[in-house]
Amino acid sequence: MEQKIPVFKETAGTLSAQIRERNFAPGTAQPSENELCRRYSISCFPVQKALSLLEADDLIVRQPGIRSIVREYSGGRPRCIRRSPASAAPRPSAANCVSRSGTRQR
Structure with a gap:
């Protein structure tokens, strides 16, 4: 039986790949949480959890009230x-x- 990947992990993987492929330039803001919710047709909780994973991996910097900023990634x-x-x-x-x-x- 095939295991389903949680939505937040799938979203984090997609965003992580985009950062590593330089679709988001270092120092630029990522789309807002609401925009990511609309883009991936998911609720805010999985988006927040996905962004927390990216922050834990040092790919983004999050500050309350400000969009997530992409950190420098060296590969x-x-x-x-x-x-x-x-x-x-x-x-x-x-x-x-x-x-x-x-x-x-x-």
């Missing part, structure tokens, strides 16, 4: 934030990187 892992000051080594090691959500990258 591999999302960019990391260095914990040490800028005067340290030019490239951070994986041990010094944390994602925007505060989790350590490996």
Whole structure:
């Protein structure tokens, strides 16, 4: 029996692919939640959950009252934030990187 993919995961996958294919340029706003609801003919809850997944993957930045902004995507892992000051080594090691959500990258 074939398992059905949840609507929010399907929507997140579609939006993620569009970001990775550069259909949404870094630094630009994504369509609003209401616009995404109309575009995919789904309710707001799956859209909000899909955007939360994209935010957790560091593909977008969300702020209340403002549209989601597409982050810079380099093709591999999302960019990391260095914990040490800028005067340290030019490239951070994986041990010094944390994602925007505060989790350590490996």
